Amino acid sequence: MERRDFIKLSSAGMGTLMLPVSGVAISADQLLDKPMDVTYKKKLADIALNAAKAKGATYADARIGRYLNQFVTTRETRVDSITNTESAGIGVRVIANGTWGFASTSNMTPDSVAKAAEQAVAVAMANSKFQTTPVQLAPVKGVGEVSWQTPIKKNAMKVPIQDKVDLLLSVNDAAMQNGASFISSRLFLVNEQKYFASTDGSYIDQDIHRLWAPFTATAVGEDGFKQRSALGNPVGMGYEYLDGLEKDKVRVQGANVGYHNSYDMVEDAAAAGKQLQAKLKAKSVEPGKYDLVLDPAHLMLTIHESVGHPLELDRVLGYEANYAGTSFATLDKWKSGDFQYGSDIVNLYADKNQPNTLGNVGYDDEGVKTKEWDLIKDGILVNYQATRDQVHMLGQKESHGCSYAQSWRDVQFQRMSNVSLRPNEKDLSADDVIKDVEKGIYIAGRGSYSIDQQRYNFQFGGQLFYEIKDGKIVDQIEDVAYQSNTQEFWNSCSQLAGKSDYRVGGSFFDGKGQPSQVSAVSHGCPTTRFDNINVINTARNV
Template sequence: MDRRDFLAASGATFGGLLIPGFGNAIAAEALLTRMDPARKKVLADIALEAATAAGASYCDVRIGRYLRQFVITRETRVQNVVNTESIGAGVRVIANGTWGFAATSDLSNAGIAKAARQAVTIAKANSASQTKPVQLAPTKGAGQVSWATPIRKNAMEVPVKDKVDLLLGANAAAMAAGANFVNSMLFLVNEQKYFASTDGSYIDQDVHRIWPTFTVTAIDKATGKFRSRDSLSSPMGMGYEYLDGASHIELPNGLFAYRDSYDMKEDAVAAAQQARQKLKAPSVKPGKYDLVLDPSHLWLTIHENVGHPLELDRVLGYEANYAGTSFATIDKLKEGFKYGSDKVTLFADKVQPTTLGAVGYDDEGVKTKRWDLVKDGTLVNYQAIRDQAHIIGETESHGCCYADSWSSVQFQRMANVSLAPGKTPLSVSDMIKGVEKGIYIVGDGSFSIDQQRYNAQFGGQLFYEIENGKIKGMVEDVAYQIRTPEFWAACSAICDERDYRFGGSFFDGKGQPSQVSAVSHGSSTARFDGMNVINTARSLG
């Protein structure tokens, strides 16, 4: 699900009491309540004991309360305000060397015990077709611990009126700056998750995420031509402080970007002005260009061409839903495959502050960490969970197991995957000065990718032609085509950590039945030499 589909679905389906995939509609005040931790432990122990008594050699139970708030506006109108809650428990077991899973919304003692026994029954039935027993990497029981997103201001506590005023204020500013249409939304998430296992873990986590976003559209009434520009905000693992006291980072050509705070009104004004500029921008001439890619754009390329192909289940062919398997097979890891130039280090991280994927423990009770995937251009690792680690000779899970609901079984998901910043001082302006013929791309756009994450094409939001070290002006209809290892091999420069920023998505789809997860991808602006740029208007005829 992309942002436009999400907006369309949220506007169309949130009129009922049951919102598919999100739970039941509740009052805003209910967003501030919590389950009693003592009660959660009682329920967890009942599930663990019931599963063990039924023959499970391992059991974990996740008791989850998933809260979401959507505030949606268009121009001067509020389209919807929706608060949702989904609450229940999922029990996963190993019996006869085989996984089994069951979930229930009945959080009575009898209800959770029944789900535990059902999970064991399913595991035993599944064992008839199991060729090898599940092999779990050991993990030390955490005991009774808690972790919470380090927020300064709980967004759920902010009055809805203040949120509406924020969105309508941004809409008005965009309209005054030349926009004809504006859709805006504030999406808030609070995951209250309790994990317990027969390893001896009782982990209580309180996860918060926020995403302010909009689409601004400008129309040339004489020709009927229109252009849009989406918000350049990033969804973040933060509280409402993300929207307080914003300060931006200055970029070339009067552009600016945001890091740990966001000014929605300022961005909306810029979006309206830039949408107007896009109406007059000439169409790009196809050819070879050096690309200067802003983090607001590069995050998506990292996501699709590094994050997904280095998920171990895709590498092994266990997972092929949502765009296939992976070209980065196990033999390439063994041979020291060159994934990129020696300037390229790509790492996975579940502990980076303010990121969407930051948690203290994953949904298998494994303490999270950071690890390298590509080191100085060479493939060195994948993303693996407890029952995969032994396949690549690892002695422990990487801590990247996740389920999007109490009713979904947890499985291997992408961590925050990021490009390490350059090691020597380099600003965006200095990078552009070294480009003779290039295009500077800001913001993410449409993309297309093959079934092994090898061939791909990416668009964007804003495109600026570079000539002899200077930005010549805006162009339109740009997309670049790549082969993954050739693209990363062409990385000739990366700005330093002063430019390091995050992009990301709430809706990384995977699995069948499908699940979504939230991930961030960090980078500094990077240069890629000799990329093939096409004209999308001409390619569409």
């Protein structure tokens, strides 16, 4: 079949990828159908809220959602699949007898919506027999009728499929022409059209867009194979991230290309092909202690696993345990007021208002206006991430605004906010961070990782590794992974680059909960140095 015919005929076959997405198959044109009128959304929401109150709910919220996805996947010179899906419906959450209840429906008629609200109350009433402590919500003042939209410049859903396929196949060609033996490339586009209403008096309409363009290239040599994944970031932006409208790119040490607000995917793929050939010839690392200089495209994952997850309050309290464990950062450490999570230059904060990030929204899924707050201040643990029904456990009166549900049919719960490392107040470059390193390793890109059930002991790999000698990057090396524990690692942080080097990476499909849900979250940081870290050789497993 010719490529153009495939593009015209392809539908929502998901056989090539097990994607965490639900919905019905639609055409690419249907992705652009006009959203439900906001007046009708308000009418349905009021029906749900009034029906819940009539049945005895003391609080209720309704989320009307239309979730759109387009996933394009390619392999070398062919298109593997083009997936377009839509999922729409309403979820109603209530408190009755001091207990949560939830129900949902995809039938958006007044009668069906009212019945869902009544069912949510019935669920709460049934559950209340087992509730020992009533739900306690932090107050939220209703905001009336408001709207928020991801500030995109070019709606990726409107870009023709042909253009997207041409881009991905150009990426594949660039990698193959420069040394890759195989490559798969993908484009993930998400549009969440979400309407939230509550008995607090909020009616919030949000239009959220996210984009991710990953690839994985492989080169085969005489002694085996090597892989390198894309170094671009998943973003809360439109297609301007990929087509060069935002020309804001920073080169880092000649080792890779770091991206602020644009991504030259073809250039990255060409570099990947060349770097794969170098990886096949690179010497294997000698195990031992090294000073590590970590690029933001790598450090973002370490932040995600060793800071973002362990400071989710539900993990700290043990409410979240089966899916990837609890947390070592228990309340007694926070209450002491002097728990040294990191060195005194380590300042980590949560902020869902960071522009172009995956977690950037105006309001969370409880109608709480998003904000910024400190988690680690001058190395000391000062706060967690919590929702309306959790913050009273910290003696706080205001939700942090980090509630999220992956769809209208899922109940919202505490999810990680954007968690980031503040850059140096001095605008130091990556060169400045490297210049005093006598024996070290520079690491770029996220690789394999492992962390224990308390988010404490861990091991991280990467994509690219370069030896540092006497303040200079020298040879490319291979088979690197570092081991540490969260407190030891962050206390070894000795230098940070400044604002001009600060970049944001992220996780597009971050899993949590049972039944499991995915969310998207970003992590920003500058190039950062960590001293005297144990490095093992993964080929020798030492």
